[in-house]
Every structure is written in C-alpha cells, then in structure tokens.
Amino acid sequence: MDFLVANGTAVLFYLFAVITVGSAIAVITMRNPMYSAISLLVCFLSMAALFLLRHAEFIAVVQVFVYGGGIMVLFLFVIMLVNLHKLKEMRLFGVQWPMAVILAILLIGLIVVVVMSVSFGPPNPYPEQLVDVDGEALGNSEAVGWHLYREYLLPFEIASIFLLVAMIGAVVLARKE
Amino acid sequence: MEIATTHYLVLSGILFVIGLVGIVTRRNMIIVLMSIELVLNSVNLNLVAFSYQMSDLTGQVMAVFTIAVAAGEAAVGLGILVAFYRLHSSIDLEQATELRG
Amino acid sequence: MKQLLWIVPLLPLLGSLLNGVVLWKRIPKKAVAIIACGTVGLSCLIGIGAIAGYMASPEYAAHEPFEQILYLWVPAGPLALSDGSVSNFEVEVGFLLDPLSAVMLFMVTFVGFWIHVYSIGYMSQDASFQRFFVYMNLFMGAMLLLILGNNFLVLFVGWEGVGLCSYLLIGFWFTEEFPPYAGRKAFIVNRIGDAGFLMGLFALATTFGTLNYRKIFDRIAVDPAVVETTLVLGLSVAAFVAISLFIGAMGKSAQIPLYVWLPDAMAGPTPVSALIHAATMVTAGVYMVVRANVIYQLAPSVSEVVAVIGAITAIFAATIGLAQTDIKKVLAYSTVSQLGYMFLAAGVGAYSVAIFHLFTHAFFKGLMFLGSGSVIHGMSGEQDMRKMGGLRKVMPTTYKTFLVGTLAISGVPGFAGFFSKDQILTAAFDGHRWLWLVGLTTAGLTACYMFRLLFLTFWGDFRGTEQQWEHVHESPSVMTTPLIVLAIGAVFSGWIGIPRVGHWDWNWFGHFLAPVTETIGGHGGEHHLSVGVELILMTLSVAVAGFGIFVAWKTYGGNQGLAGGQRWAERFPLVYRVLVNKYWVDEFYDATIVRGTWASARALFRFDTGFIDGFLVMGTRNLTVLSAYISGFFDKYVVDGLVNLVGWIFETGSKFFRRLQTGLVSQYALVMAVGMFVLVLFYVVVAIRG
Numbered sequence: 001m002d003f004l005v006a007n008g009t010a011v012l013f014y015l016f017a018v019i020t021v022g023s024a025i026a027v028i029t030m031r032n033p034m035y036s037a038i039s040l041l042v043c044f045l046s047m048a049a050l051f052l053l054r055h056a057e058f059i060a061v062v063q064v065f066v067y068g069g070g071i072m073v074l075f076l077f078v079i080m081l082v083n084l085h086k087l088k089e090m091r092l093f094g095v096q097w098p099m100a101v102i103l104a105i106l107l108i109g110l111i112v113v114v115v116m117s118v119s120f121g122p123p124n125p126y127p128e129q130l131v132d133v134d135g136e137a138l139g140n141s142e143a144v145g146w147h148l149y150r151e152y153l154l155p156f157e158i159a160s161i162f163l164l165v166a167m168i169g170a171v172v173l174a175r176k177e
Numbered sequence: 178m179e180i181a182t183t184h185y186l187v188l189s190g191i192l193f194v195i196g197l198v199g200i201v202t203r204r205n206m207i208i209v210l211m212s213i214e215l216v217l218n219s220v221n222l223n224l225v226a227f228s229y230q231m232s233d234l235t236g237q238v239m240a241v242f243t244i245a246v247a248a249g250e251a252a253v254g255l256g257i258l259v260a261f262y263r264l265h266s267s268i269d270l271e272q273a274t275e276l277r278g
Numbered sequence: 279m280k281q282l283l284w285i286v287p288l289l290p291l292l293g294s295l296l297n298g299v300v301l302w303k304r305i306p307k308k309a310v311a312i313i314a315c316g317t318v319g320l321s322c323l324i325g326i327g328a329i330a331g332y333m334a335s336p337e338y339a340a341h342e343p344f345e346q347i348l349y350l351w352v353p354a355g356p357l358a359l360s361d362g363s364v365s366n367f368e369v370e371v372g373f374l375l376d377p378l379s380a381v382m383l384f385m386v387t388f389v390g391f392w393i394h395v396y397s398i399g400y401m402s403q404d405a406s407f408q409r410f411f412v413y414m415n416l417f418m419g420a421m422l423l424l425i426l427g428n429n430f431l432v433l434f435v436g437w438e439g440v441g442l443c444s445y446l447l448i449g450f451w452f453t454e455e456f457p458p459y460a461g462r463k464a465f466i467v468n469r470i471g472d473a474g475f476l477m478g479l480f481a482l483a484t485t486f487g488t489l490n491y492r493k494i495f496d497r498i499a500v501d502p503a504v505v506e507t508t509l510v511l512g513l514s515v516a517a518f519v520a521i522s523l524f525i526g527a528m529g530k531s532a533q534i535p536l537y538v539w540l541p542d543a544m545a546g547p548t549p550v551s552a553l554i555h556a557a558t559m560v561t562a563g564v565y566m567v568v569r570a571n572v573i574y575q576l577a578p579s580v581s582e583v584v585a586v587i588g589a590i591t592a593i594f595a596a597t598i599g600l601a602q603t604d605i606k607k608v609l610a611y612s613t614v615s616q617l618g619y620m621f622l623a624a625g626v627g628a629y630s631v632a633i634f635h636l637f638t639h640a641f642f643k644g645l646m647f648l649g650s651g652s653v654i655h656g657m658s659g660e661q662d663m664r665k666m667g668g669l670r671k672v673m674p675t676t677y678k679t680f681l682v683g684t685l686a687i688s689g690v691p692g693f694a695g696f697f698s699k700d701q702i703l704t705a706a707f708d709g710h711r712w713l714w715l716v717g718l719t720t721a722g723l724t725a726c727y728m729f730r731l732l733f734l735t736f737w738g739d740f741r742g743t744e745q746q747w748e749h750v751h752e753s754p755s756v757m758t759t760p761l762i763v764l765a766i767g768a769v770f771s772g773w774i775g776i777p778r779v780g781h782w783d784w785n786w787f788g789h790f791l792a793p794v795t796e797t798i799g800g801h802g803g804e805h806h807l808s809v810g811v812e813l814i815l816m817t818l819s820v821a822v823a824g825f826g827i828f829v830a831w832k833t834y835g836g837n838q839g840l841a842g843g844q845r846w847a848e849r850f851p852l853v854y855r856v857l858v859n860k861y862w863v864d865e866f867y868d869a870t871i872v873r874g875t876w877a878s879a880r881a882l883f884r885f886d887t888g889f890i891d892g893f894l895v896m897g898t899r900n901l902t903v904l905s906a907y908i909s910g911f912f913d914k915y916v917v918d919g920l921v922n923l924v925g926w927i928f929e930t931g932s933k934f935f936r937r938l939q940t941g942l943v944s945q946y947a948l949v950m951a952v953g954m955f956v957l958v959l960f961y962v963v964v965a966i967r968g
Contacts, residue, residue: 017184021195024215027208027212028198033207036207051221051225055229056225059240059244071248071251078255079207093203094942096948099948100198103201107193114962144237147235165249166248167249169252170252171256201947201951271944273941275941276946
C-alpha cells in the first residue's frame with residue numbers, strides 16, 4: 001500500500017501505458033474490425049487517463065467526448081454498414097509488412113535515441129500556468145477556454161469552418177446517386 | 178519514481194510507430210483509418226507532455242485543434258470509404274488500384 | 279557633204295530592214311523596187327557628193343584621208359603586245375574616205391545601182407521578189423561597210439556580211455537541190471580563208487595594239503622595223519600578216535586553191551552573179567591587199583607568192599573556160615582568171631594598176647553577166663550554149679552591149695580592158711618575165727574563149743527547140759538600159775587610166791591613187807622601161823588578143839556552130855577531157871577534204887555518244903545515284919536510328935518507372951514514411967553535428 005501511495009503517479013502511468021500500447025497493438029492486428037474498433041476505444045480512454053496525469057483535464061474530457069463518443073461511433077456505424085462476409089479469407093497484412101516493421105524499428109530507435117539524449121528539467125510540481133488566467137486560478141478548462149477565445153480566436157473560427165466543410169464533404173461523398 | 182516528460186515522449190513514439198505500421202500494412206481500409214487516429218492521438222500525447230513540461234497552455238490548445246481536425250478528417254475519410262465500398266463492394270485496400278499505371 | 283559619209287552604208291541597210299522586216303509582204307512589187315533601188319541610188323549620189331566634198335577639202339590637198347568616227351565600239355582595255363609593252367586596245371566604228379575607198383565607193387554604188395534596176399526586170403516573175411531585194415540591199419550595206427571602214431575589224435564585219443549575203447543569194451532558190459549546196463560550199467570555202475584572215479588580224483593587233491589603218495600604216499611608214507621583226511616560223515611580222523590576209527583573199531576572191539565555190543555559185547540568180555561574183559564581193563580580196571600595200575611592200579617574198587598564185591590562177595581558169603558549155607560557167611571562170619590578173623598586178627607592186635583593172639572589170643564583167651542573164655531570160659531559163667545560136671537577130675541590144683564587153687575583156691585597144699590589162703603585163707614584165715609570159719598567154723586564151731562564147735550564143739543558126747525560138751525575145755528596157763549604161767562604162771572607164779608612155783602622162787587614175795599606193799616608196803605601177811619596150815609589149819598583147827579572136831572565129835564563126843569545137847575536141851581528146859572535167863579539182867577536194875571531215879565528224883560523234891555520254895554522263899549519273907543511296911541509307915539507319923533511340927529510351931524508361939505506379943495506396947504510404955524517416959534522420963544528424 002505504501003508503495004502505491006509513494007509511487008502512485010508512476011504506477012498509474014505504467015498501468016495505463018501498457019493498456020494503451022496493448023490496445024494499440026490489438027487495433028492493428030485484429031482480424032475483426034469490430035474488435036479493432038473496441039480496442040481503439042479502450043486505447044482512447046486510457047489515453048484520456050494519461051492526459052489527466054498531466055493535469056490536462058479539458059483535453060482528457062474532450063478526448064473521451066469527441067473520440068470515444070463521436071469518432072468511434074462513426075467508425076462503428078461504418079463497420080456495420082460495410083458487409084464483411086469474406087473476412088476470413090482475406091490476408092491481413094499487405095505485401096510490404098517486413099519493410100514496414102523494419103522501418104518501425106528504425107524509427108522508434110531514432111525517437112528513443114533522440115528523446116533520451118535530451119535532458120529536460122524537472123516539471124513544475126503544480127503548474128500554475130495550466131490553470132491561471134490573469135493571475136486568477138480558475139481551473140484547466142476555463143483557462144483553455146479563455147485562451148481559445150483570446151489568443152487563439154482565429155484558429156478557433158477556422159476550425160469551426162473546417163468542421164463545416166468536413167461535414168458537407170462527408171455528406172456529399174457518401175450520398176446515394 | 179518520477180514520470181518525466183521523457184516517458185511520455187517514448188510512449189508517444191511507440192504509439193506513433195504502431196499507428197504507422199498499421200497504416201502501411203493493413204489491407205482493411207477501416208483499420209487504416211483507425212491507425213491514422215492512433216497516430217494523431219500519439220501526437221496529442223506529445224503535445225500535452227510538453228505543455229506540462231513548459232507550463233504553457235499552448236500545447237493543450239493545439240491538442241484541441243488537433244482533435245477537431247482529426248474528427249473532420251475521420252468523417253471525410255469514412256465518407257470516401259463508403260463511396261469506395263459502393264463502387265467496388267469491398268474495403269480491400271489492395272483493390273483500390275485506380276492510380277495504377 | 280563628206281560629213282554625210284556615214285549615210286552611204288546605212289541607206290541600203292535601212293532599205294533591207296524596211297523591205298525585210300517592217301514592210302515584209304505588205305507592199306506591192308513596185309514599192310519594193312523603189313525602196314531597194316532608191317536606197318542604193320541615193321547612196322551612190324551621196325557617195326559622189328562625199329567624194330567631191332573630200333576632193334575639195336584640205337585633207338585631200340595634203341594627201342590625207344578623211345576619217346569620220348561614229349562611236350567607240352570595242353573598248354577592250356589593256357592588251358599586251360608582242361614587244362612586251364601594254365597598249366589600250368580599242369576599236370571604233372568609223373569610215374575612211376581616201377582615193378582608194380573613193381574609187382571603190384563609186385564603182386560599187388554605181389554598178390550596184392544599175393544591177394538593182396536590172397533585177398527589177400529579171401526577177402519580176404519570181405515569187406520571192408521582195409526577199410531578193412532584202413538580201414541585195416543587205417549585201418550592198420555590208421560591202422559598203424567593207425570598203426569604207428577605217429579599221430580592219432569593220433572591214434572584217436563587212437567581209438563576213440558579204441559572205442553571208444553571198445550564201446543567202448546563191449541558195450536563193452532553196453527549194454531546188456543544188457542551190458543550197460552551192461551556197462554552203464561558198465560559205466565553207468570562204469570560212470577556210472577567213473581563218474587565215476583572222477590570224478593576220480591577231481598578229482596586227484598584238485604588234486600594233488590597234489587595228490586602225492591610219493595608225494598602223496603611219497607607224498610602219500615612220501618605223502618599218504616594227505614589222506620586220508620575226509614573228510613565227512621564221513616569218514617577219516609583215517610576212518606573216520601578208521600571207522594570212524592573203525589566205526583570206528584567196529577564199530573571198532576565188533584564187534587557187536579556194537576558187538571552187540565560184541563556178542557553183544552560178545546557181546544563184548544572174549544579177550547576183552553579176553553584182554557579187556563579178557563586180558564587188560570577189561574584188562574585196564584585191565581591195566584588202568591594196569589597202570594593206572604598205573605591209574606587202576615590206577614582205578617581198580609574200581608578194582612574190584601573191585603574184586605567182588594570181589598568174590597561175592589566171593591561166594588555169596582560162597583553160598577551163600575554153601571547154602565549158604554553160605554560159606554562166608564560162609563567165610565565172612573568166613572572173614576567176616581576171617581576179618588572178620589583179621593579184622598578179624598587186625603581187626608585183628602595181629597596186630593602182632590592180633585597182634584600175636578591178637574598176638574596168640566591174641563594168642565589162644558586170645555587163646556581160648547581165649547580158650547573159652538577158653539571154654537566159656529570153657531563152658526561158660536555158661543556159662547551155664549548145665542550145666543557143668543566132669540570137670543577135672532577135673536580141674540586138676543585148677548582142678551589141680555584149681560585144682562591147684567582149685571586146686573590152688579581150689584587150690582590144692580603145693576599150694577599157696586594153697588599158698588596164700596592158701598595164702598589168704607591163705608591170706609584170708619589169709622584173710618577172712615568166713609571169714609576164716603567163717599573163718600574155720592568158721590574154722590570148724581570154725580573147726579566145728570569150729569570142730567563142732559570143733559566136734556560140736549570138737552567131738550561127740539557132741540550135742534550140744522550136745518552143746524556145748518562138749519565145750525568144752529582147753529583154754524589156756528596164757533590163758537593157760543598165761546594159762547600155764555599163765557598156766558605156768566598159769568603153770570609157772579605161773580612158774581615165776591611160777598608162778604613161780614616155781612623156782605623155784594622162785594617167786589620172788594612177789595619180790589619183792598615188793597617196794594610197796606610194797606611201798613608202800611603192801611605184802604604183804610606174805616602171806622603168808623605155809618607151810620602145812613599152813610599145814613593143816603593147817603591140818604583142820594586141821597581137822596575141824587578135825590571134826585568139828582569130829582562132830575563135832575560125833572555129834566557131836559563121837554557121838559552124840558546135841562543129842568547129844568538136845573538131846578540136848577530137849584532135850586533143852585528153853586535153854579536152856581534162857578541161858571539161860575542170861581538172862577534177864572538185865572531185866579531188868570531195869574525196870580528200872570533204873570526206874575526211876565527214877569521217878572525223880562521225881568519229882567524234884561516236885566518241886561523244888560513247889565516251890562522253892556513255893561513260894562520263896552515265897558515270898556521273900551512277901555516282902549520283904550511289905551517293906543518293908548512301909545518303910538515304912545513312913538517313914534511314916543513322917539519323918532515324920538516333921531518333922528512334924530517343925523514343926526507345928523514353929519508352930523503356932517509362933516502362934521501368936511505370937512499375938512504381940502500382941496503384942497500391944499502402945505502398946505509397948510506406949514510401950512516404952520512409953521518406954519522412956530519412957528527412958528526420960537528416961535533421962537529427964545535422965542537429966547533432968551542429
């Protein structure tokens with residue numbers, strides 16, 4: 001118990017990290033796309049937890065809402081829409097998977113090397129800036145909201161237009177002629 | 178032990194690579210789209226880690242936008258998939274050879 | 279008046295142009311005749327006026343000629359002379375009026391005019407009336423150019439021009455077979471002579487740098503050595519020029535060996551024979567020799583040759599004349615013979631005597647040709663004397679004028695021929711006894727064959743057909759008037775040149791020509807014989823002539839007709855055969871030169887077609903085809919190959935690169951990933967290094 005209390009953050013981190021990685025691997029290796037979708041959902045949820053560990057509450061919640069509640073539902077609808085009778089006969093991976101694996105190993109090697117060679121300073125134990133707005137401690141969501149509507153108003157508006165366009169595009173693409 | 182930013186970065190890298198392998202390798206188009214979401218998520222993780230490290234909300238704001246874009250892109254991608262399915266009655270990526278030549 | 283000299287040759291040429299081009303086949307015969315005779319007559323009058331003007335001018339008083347230059351014709355530029363210097367060679371078109379050309383001018387235009395008038399009558403029934411006068415006028419123009427020219431080149435232009443007209447007029451009736459042949463023969467034989475003539479001109483040009491008479495002769499008078507330098511073959515310049523020019527004269531004036539064309543030239547109409555082949559063209563050679571007398575005086579060996587050839591030709595032709603039966607052929611050989619006399623005179627240095635004989639000959643020979651034409655006209659075209667006879671009863675005027683001409687040519691005293699022929703013989707005697715003897719003999723032969731002709735034609739009984747006798751008539755006055763005029767000339771033309779006998783010097787003609795013939799000490803006919811010798815010679819020539827007439831009268835006179843001649847033929851059959859066949863000269867030429875030329879022409883033709891056409895031309899063709907083939911090959915394989923290579927590169931390359939476009943999206947994604955990885959690696963490495 002003491003161990004848990006003393007290293008709570010680390011334990012939680014590793015726990016959710018394993019879940020994330022495992023479900024990610026499950027996503028790309030499952031035959032049944034339904035299973036992959038569920039795995040992806042699990043992945044998203046554990047990532048939300050990871051976000052929380054870094055005091056990014058707003059992001060964590062948005063992750064669950066948007067990804068879990070929106071995108072995965074969308075995926076599930078499409079999976080159900082598509083008829084998948086011949087699933088068993090299909091080869092899972094494309095011809096170039098050895099190449100991809102090699103690339104993957106190289107790439108992760110590169111990333112690890114680079115990341116390890118950088119020494120970051122200690123993170124802020126309680127990052128005030130993450131909750132601060134004009135000297136007032138409001139909370140992460142409010143802080144992000146204030147930032148969105150002040151410094152990042154333009155990208156916000158553009159993002160909304162983007163979503164509109166994406167919606168129209170999706171409707172047009174998926175229309176029945 | 179302390180969970181440093183480095184851990185998050187490595188994790189993000191691993192997720193990125195897994196997603197990349199999924200994009201490049203899988204024949205099922207839906208899985209490919211899901212792998213793309215995975216990649217985008219790994220980026221989010223990276224952003225958040227750095228936001229915490231540097232005590233700057235900019236990272237989180239960027240993550241918000243990333244999520245928005247990922248959502249839009251997923252919608253359009255699935256729309257293309259549906260259209261493709263209508264045409265070919267299949268979601269096998271190796272049958273999408275219109276670009277062949 | 280002498281300024282109008284240039285009109286004299288121009289008028290007949292203008293007449294020829296009018297009749298021949300502008301008014302061709304558009305005007306009646308009367309108009310043609312008026313134009314033709316009018317231009318010649320006008321030329322005659324203007325010529326006489328020019329001569330009169332010249333004789334009243336100071337140039338004449340100073341024994342200088344009158345020169346009228348029209349324009350610069352050949353501005354040729356620098357010419358390298360034989361002595362090394364460089365002279366500016368130019369030739370003008372200009373006319374020279376001096377005693378010599380004055381005599382020639384008067385004779386040519388006067389006699390020419392009356393012959394033109396005669397032709398109106400003679401050619402009146404001919405369909406080509408207009409063409410005849412075109413050619414006749416053209417001839418007059420060319421002849422006048424010849425005698426009036428002030429340099430050798432203008433003379434040569436006239437020389438060739440009269441040769442051309444001679445050809446055109448001999449072959450006038452070209453639809454028949456013989457006339458064109460005769461015309462060609464005349465032209466070709468002339469051409470042979472002209473080759474020599476041109477050699478002479480070249481020698482003159484390269485020695486003096488000019489062809490102008492005055493410049494050349496004045497230069498020789500001042501510096502005779504210029505023509506005494508050796509030119510070629512051991513001949514001096516003078517000798518070379520003299521012999522070359524004489525070769526041209528041999529052709530033009532029908533001397534041995536180039537006389538063969540003249541008898542055949544009788545195929546042309548009789549006025550042509552009268553004008554061209556008696557009075558004018560054939561005398562051009564004599565004129566030329568006399569014009570260049572300065573050169574001949576400085577080439578004594580050549581002058582000797584001239585005299586000898588003249589003498590031999592004279593006797594040769596006279597012997598042939600004895601046996602001819604065609605009235606015109608007799609006259610033709612007579613002309614050759616008389617021309618021989620003229621060259622004999624020129625050869626011994628008696629230049630003015632040669633011209634004097636030329637002058638009188640024009641009258642009596644022209645007269646006799648026209649008379650023979652009258653006879654032929656009356657006999658409806660018959661020319662064979664064996665078919666004539668007794669015509670003096672029906673053609674009195676023709677007979678009487680012909681008689682005058684015959685007396686003149688025979689050298690009967692009082693008539694023109696006596697004075698001129700006698701002077702020739704006298705001049706020959708003074709230094710060339712053998713030539714004198716030949717000339718004397720020829721005189722006798724001349725009298726003989728001429729009276730033979732007279733007796734056969736006009737005396738005795740008529741030997742022709744009934745039809746001909748019915749038709750025979752005297753010619754119209756348009757034809758008899760010229761006969762009468764020329765007959766008067768045949769008598770009185772001699773009186774102006776009476777030779778000097780002792781102190782009695784009536785020789786106006788000789789003195790008139792002295793400035794031309796005595797420029798460097800030539801004696802122009804003056805000789806150093808005593809009066810007595812002269813009288814003896816005169817008597818001898820008269821006696822010989824009388825003997826000839828006697829023989830002819832004995833043989834052909836009275837009513838004997840042909841019987842007398844036949845007796846002679848039986849007595850000397852071989853001689854007769856030789857004479858009748860004209861010594862077979864024509865046959866000899868035909869066998870050697872003519873056939874030789876044909877053979878070489880054929881051989882050259884074979885060479886041309888075989889080698890030149892066959893080998894060279896075809897060879898070139900084959901070469902061209904071959905090179906075209908090679909070039910085509912090159913083009914097809916090399917050039918096209920290169921082009922195809924480029925295409926092949928692209929095709930193969932694109933085939934290769936096409937395999938990249940698999941269409942597999944995953945593959946594209948992999949490639950993108952790899953690329954991205956490389957980029958990142960690159961940046962990392964750079965960052966590490968930096």
